[in-house]
Amino acid sequence: MTLTRQDCLALDAADPLAPLRAQFQLPEGVNYLDGNSLGVLPRSTGQRVAEVIQQEWGEGLIRSWNSAGWITLPQRVGDKVGRLVGAQPGELVVADSTSINLYKVLSAALSIARVNHPERKVILSERSNFPTDLYIAQSLAAQHGMTLKLTTAEQLAQDLSQDVAVLMLTHVNYRSGRMFDMASxxxxxxxxxxxxxxDLAHSAGAVPVDLxxxxxxxxxxxxxxxLNGGPGAPAFVWAHARHADRFWQPLSGxxxxxxxFTFDTQxxxxxxxxxxxxxxxxVLAMSALECGVDxxxxxxxxxxxxxxxxxxxQLTDLFIAQVRERCAGHALPVATPPAHSERGSQVSLACPEHGYAVMQALIARGVIGDFRAGDGTAAExxxxxxxxxxxxxxxxxxxDAVTALAxxxxxGEWREARFNQKAAVT
Amino acid sequence: MTLTRQDCLALDAADPLAPLRAQFQLPEGVNYLDGNSLGVLPRSTGQRVAEVIQQEWGEGLIRSWNSAGWITLPQRVGDKVGRLVGAQPGELVVADSTSINLYKVLSAALSIARVNHPERKVILSERSNFPTDLYIAQSLAAQHGMTLKLTTAEQLAQDLSQDVAVLMLTHVNYRSGRMFDMASxxxxxxxxxxxxxxDLAHSAGAVPVDLxxxxxxxxxxxxxxxLNGGPGAPAFVWAHARHADRFWQPLSGxxxxxxxFTFDTQxxxxxxxxxxxxxxxxVLAMSALECGVDxxxxxxxxxxxxxxxxxxxQLTDLFIAQVRERCAGHALPVATPPAHSERGSQVSLACPEHGYAVMQALIARGVIGDFRAGDGTAAExxxxxxxxxxxxxxxxxxxDAVTALAxxxxxGEWREARFNQKAAVT
Known part of the structure; x- marks a missing residue:
């Protein structure tokens, strides 16, 4: 079942979702496969943000907290995000950054655990979880006299014992694209x-989620x-209704x-x-995020x-099949699980040698993915x-991406790629 | 020395700072005296944010973290803010909200105090401090087994005893406009x-500060x-160099x-x-803030x-003198200190009766200040x-504002003002 480029064009022509692409302003000559790091620009964002700046801020000034509904933006945009992740209206708000929201909910979870199981002293997470999650957990573990224990997806069931107060996982792993079965x-x-x-960083808007x-x-x-909210867009936070009214979180602003607005001292x-x-x-950032969620x-x-x-x-299946077929002469083991039930919306290829240079060469050809260094072990x-x-x-x-990769x-043009290691935000 | 409107026009004509007003886009028919709540829109902001959205995000995409310098925005804008508050380059960053930054620095201060004076159990603040500051302090006091003690500006020297671990003050009071002598x-x-x-919320860009x-x-x-950064703009945080390398704060993102970018687990x-x-x-919000700081x-x-x-x-002196002269038949005691050394960049008038309606009537006339309810006591x-x-x-x-107020x-047109109490963000 070797597919040709013509076959792919035919698939696009028959794709009922194809019109959705017109919502975005995509740069010429770029094949962008990095929306898992930074989503692209919706066409509506520029005009909406300009309106917020010129009319709501510039003309409305302080009055817009009410007249333009600024004060309820966290709830209004939150309800929209909620529709993507199985949250009811009023259960989810948009606020702050992912790291800060994790601090809030992990604090709340630890407070609940301390009441229900005061003897438990372990926060369990995955060794390859995104670092900021681990850093926040380390901080709270230290505060609460607890330990952050790191495991692997394979060892998880075994390590999930009765000494674990809170299990903190990223639903879709940022490196491998492996997805946990949230319900199970x-x-x-x-x-x-x-x-x-x-942590739904790589799930919301990427895979169905039913919190x-x-x-x-x-x-x-x-x-x-x-969610295509723009660089450094606000994050979101959800608590199940059974917890939402318990234990205030420590960032009590x-x-x-x-x-x-009663300005109580307590x-x-x-x-x-x-x-x-x-x-x-x-306000500006949440208005941009709303366009992305829309x-x-x-x-x-x-x-x-x-x-x-x-x-x-279909896209990730196609990419995996094409890489296997057309890059067969190169060692590029697929690090993302083959089973659909375990795969997010990305594919990671292990590239034991020269991976950084290969990605730089791809980017030079207009195919934008990214490179994530491992720790030198076979596991990472x-x-x-x-x-x-x-x-x-x-x-x-x-x-076209596989053509470029092959x-x-x-x-061997990767040998020419510049080796100036640079920052990149997941 | 009764001044006429003509005299005021002459003062403006002779004002060497008058050209700075052209930097802003001010709505027609509005006399805006609420920049202590939300600053006005700089003319440069719309174009700069559009550029960040269209070019840096839309075209540059993920590459802009480096090529557009997104990754160093907190430091770059922070250094600019630093010039306004007596911070050296590299000492101040822009990040998160005021409440969250307070959580960080108060945590750090309490950690230092615990080492230096483990027996001290009091955080001292002002009863009329802005509520979010008190809420954050209450949260940290509870975590650290401490007490938040509230005092008044008059009682401060007396309450500043050897049981106080940390003194947390807003430099210019949001209600009265009273300013503390920071050095003293x-x-x-x-x-x-x-x-x-x-807390420099009502100081940065308003009065000289030399941290x-x-x-x-x-x-x-x-x-x-x-700082004119726009609604909900990012806040800033500074630590004296003698503390900056001690005690990491708990929001360890x-x-x-x-x-x-080495993605360490620790x-x-x-x-x-x-x-x-x-x-x-x-990024979008910090880019707007940069225009405001500029x-x-x-x-x-x-x-x-x-x-x-x-x-x-000169402006606040003029306002106070004009109110005393032209509103003399009405009880409007000036709640802001007469001494220049104790006054921020605002004037608050006590208005024991119908204050909300009076402000609504002023706003209907295009004079935008705001109303802050007291607690019914003479002190507030x-x-x-x-x-x-x-x-x-x-x-x-x-x-013109005093003309409208008089x-x-x-x-008695305030009797017609609608009484629908609404939110307002300080």
């Missing part, structure tokens, strides 16, 4: 009395990857107060998820996240990472 | 071994008031790591103030903060609050 892992955790905190269906306890996620948390707000809403909601009449997921799997090899966001990536883009490897 | 209060605190945390000169320990501040704080960063920088730096060739301060005092009366930002407020604006009071 949550059930295993609950069976031993452990609370779950899920309530999975009976998850807490979740957070990122606004600037698959005025926007999480029950009555922020903190009293707002009902529900609004107590997870802290400072004044970032690009996903535009898929609802076309089947929503289920339809996007089906296309995402150097990776070439490619994100497939079905809102705007086409089948022909997959084909050319870079066959020709 | 800091010296008093240090004399009893107490660390100081200063290093005052030997202050920690400071934070707001981006959306006198990856941007505060010594090497964020947190290691960056050197200096960068360890007070947490999540990914909010409007203040534009005053440097004209005398900088000292010149702005001189004009600010209902206030009409007027901010005078010398970058764009003219002497004739002061005159008219509203004399005519």
């Amino acid at each position: 892992v949550t059930a295993q955790a609950h069976a031993v009395g452990t609370l779950t905190v899920w 309530n269906g999975a009976q998850a306890d807490f979740a957070i996620g990122c606004g600037y990857k698959y 005025w926007m999480g107060h029950a009555h922020p 903190y009293a948390p707002a009902a529900g998820i609004s107590r997870y707000l802290c400072g004044t809403p970032a 690009t996903l909601l535009a898929a609802e009449p076309l089947g929503g996240m289920a339809a996007l997921r089906a296309k995402s799997l 090899p150097d990776l070439l990472r490619f994100g497939f966001t079905p809102l705007y990536v086409r089948f022909v883009d997959v084909y 050319t870079v490897l066959d020709s | 209060v800091t010296a008093q605190a240090h004399a009893v071994g107490t660390l100081t945390v200063w 290093n000169g005052a030997q202050a320990d920690f400071a934070i501040g707001c981006g959306y008031k006198y 990856w941007m505060g790591h010594a090497h964020p 947190y290691a704080p960056a050197a200096g103030i960068s360890r007070y960063l947490c999540g990914t920088p909010a 409007t203040l730096l534009a005053a440097e060739p004209l005398g900088g903060m000292a010149a702005l301060r001189a004009k600010s005092l 009366p209902d206030l009409l609050r007027f901010g005078f930002t010398p970058l764009y407020v003219r002497f004739v604006d002061v005159y 008219t509203v009071l004399d005519s």
Whole structure:
């Protein structure tokens, strides 16, 4: 079943989701496979942000906190994100950064665990979890006299014992693209009395998520990857209704107060998820994020996240098959699980040698993925990472990316790629 | 020395700072005296943010973290803010919200105090401090087994005893506009071994601040008031060099790591103030903030903060004199200190009756100040609050505002003002 480029163009022509791509402003000559790091620019964002700046801020000034609804932006945009991750209206708010929201929910989870199981002293997470999650957990573990224990996906079931207070996982691993079964892992955790905190950074807008269906306890996620909210966009935070009114979190700023505008001297948390707000809403950034989230909601009449997921799997299946076929002479083991149920919306290729240079050569050809260095072990090899966001990536883009990859490897042009290691934000 | 409107126009014509007003896009028919709550829109902001959205994000995509310098925005904009508050380059960063930055520095200060004076169990602050500061302090006091003690400006010297671990004050009070002498209060605190945390929300860009000169320990501040950064703009954080490398703060996100892009599993704080960063920088919001800060730096060739301060005092002196003269038949005691050394850049008038309606009637006339309810005591009366930002407020604006206030009071038209209490963000 060797596919040609023409076949891929035909797949695009028949794709019912293809019109969604017109929502974005994509640069000429770029094949962008890095939406798992920074989503692309929606066409609506520029005009909307200009309107917020010129009319709402410039003309409305302080009055716009009410007249333009600035003060309810965290809830309004939060409800939209909630539709993508199985949260009910009023259960999720947009605020702060992913790291800070993790601090809030992990603090809350540890407080609950301390009441329910005061003897438990372990936060369990995955060794290859995104570092900022581990750093925040280390800080809270130190504060609470606990230990952060790191495990692997394979060892997880075994390590999920009755000494674990909280299990903190990123649903889709940022390196490998491996996805946990949220409902099943949550059930295993609950069976031993452990609370779950899920980081949806690589899930929200990428794969179907059903937080309530999975009976998850807490979740957070990122606004600037698959949600297309722009660089450093605000993040989001969710707590299951059974927890939302318990235990205020420690970042007790005025926007999480029950009555922020009575200017009481004593903190009293707002009902529900609004107590997870802290400072004044970032109006410009949240307005941009809303445009990004709207690009996903535009898929609802076309089947929503289920339809996007089906296309995402077709794209990643195609990429894996094409790499195996057309880069067969090169050692590029697929680090992302073959099973659909274990795969997010990206594919990572192990590239034991010269991976950084290979990616630089690809970028020079206009194919933008990214490189993630490993730790030198077989468990964590150097990776070439490619994100497939079905809102705007086409089948022909997959084909062309593999053409470029095969050319870079066959020709050895990666040897010419500049070796100036640079920062990159996951 | 009764001044006429013509006299005020003459003062404006002779004002060497008058050209700075052209930096802003001010709505027609609005006399804006609320820049202490939300600064106005710089003319440069719309174009700069559009450029960041269209070119840096839309075209540059992930590459802009390096090529557009996104990754160093917290430091670059931070250095600019530093010039306004007496911080050296590299000592101040822009990040997160004021509330969250307070959590960071107060945590650090309490950690230092625990080492130096483990027996001290009191955080001292002002009863009329802005509530979010008190809420954050309550949270940390609970965590550290300490007490938040509230005092008044008058009682401060007496309450600043050897049981106080940290003194946390807002430099210019948001209600009264009263300003502390930072150097003197800091010296008093240090004399009893107490660390100081200063909230510069109503100071940065409003009055000269010299953090290093005052030997202050920690400071934070707001981006959306006198810095004109836009609604919910990022805030800033500073630590004196003698503290910056001690005690990492608990919001240990990856941007505060010594090497964020090596993706280590173990947190290691960056050197200096960068360890007070947490999540990914909010690029759109920080770019808007930079435009706002630049409007203040534009005053440097004209005398900088000292010149702005001189004009600010002229404006507030004029307002107070005009109110006393032209509203003499109404009870409007000035709640802001008469002494220049104790006055910020705002004037608050106690308005024991119908203050909310009076402000609504003023706003209906295009004079935008705001109303802050008191607690019913003589110490905290209902206030009409007027901010005078010398970058764009003219002497004739002061005159016209008092004309409107006198008219509203004399005519009783405030009785018609709608009584729908609404939110307002300080």
